[in-house]
């Protein structure tokens with residue numbers, strides 16, 4: 001995924017952060033505002049919550065905005081430059097989820113969350129990252145993972161079908177495989193209990209509510225150019241011309257007929 005990060009860097013971080021916020025609003029709507037799916041009593045104050053691969057902390061701020069109780073929020077990302085200048089009470093630290101976690105955080109968290117970042121586990125894949133995440137949990141704490149299902153995507157028009165195909169071939173090529181659908185069993189293999197999965201359909205473009213139509217198109221089409229640039233580096237069934245035309249085809253299809261993606265949320269608890 002280095003190629004993806006390099007490209008979004010060259011474009012400047014701002015467009016990528018705006019895109020992530022657009023997508024966050026779309027997910028928030030699909031989840032009916034329930035960003036924390038793991039059964040944690042958020043009314044009990046003092047929970048310790050980490051979002052790894054947080055970018056600018058959008059998910060953390062979204063979670064915090066819905067709570068009446070006070071909690072401790074932490075965000076980490078391999079790209080420390082994405083953190084907001086005004087940390088607004090959230091503790092940020094630069095860290096790759098592939099590396100051992102800082103000693104002071106081990107065994108201390110009630111919830112550790114990753115969304116849309118697991119492709120960054122290449123080339124080793126998500127299993128060691130998930131195992132590593134569990135070291136952060138206190139007894140009774142939860143890991144929650146949310147990723148797009150590119151391998152058995154909802155039925156869509158030809159452009160969105162090609163987008164899912166491109167994503168799945170690219171994920172296979174970089175060595176992370178079908179992580180969205182595998183996360184549940186990986187949480188079990190990492191020794192967590194009460195492991196569950198929730199699937200949510202996210203409507204895009206013309207299929208979305210009026211206020212989410214434009215932002216959902218932006219949220220999904222934004223990363224297609226960088227994603228195709230990663231896909232070009234591994235064996236796939238796509239020609240160079242098909243990669244070139246994919247972003248505009250997806251945009252047009254979402255504007256004219258809309259589309260859907262399925263997000264898979266897997267969560268499990270430390271005994």
Ligand SMILES: C[S@@+](CC[C@H](N)C(=O)[O-])C[C@H]1O[C@@H](n2cnc3c(N)ncnc32)[C@H](O)[C@@H]1O
Pocket residue numbers: 020021024052053054055058059076077078079082095096097098114115116117119120121
């Ligand atoms: C598509 S963005 C998702 C951001 C955020 N989680 C969200 O849902 O809005 C992927 C993020 O994962 C981060 N990332 C990639 N590889 C990582 C790694 N090895 N460790 C930590 N973060 C990583 C990237 O820097 C980027 O901010």
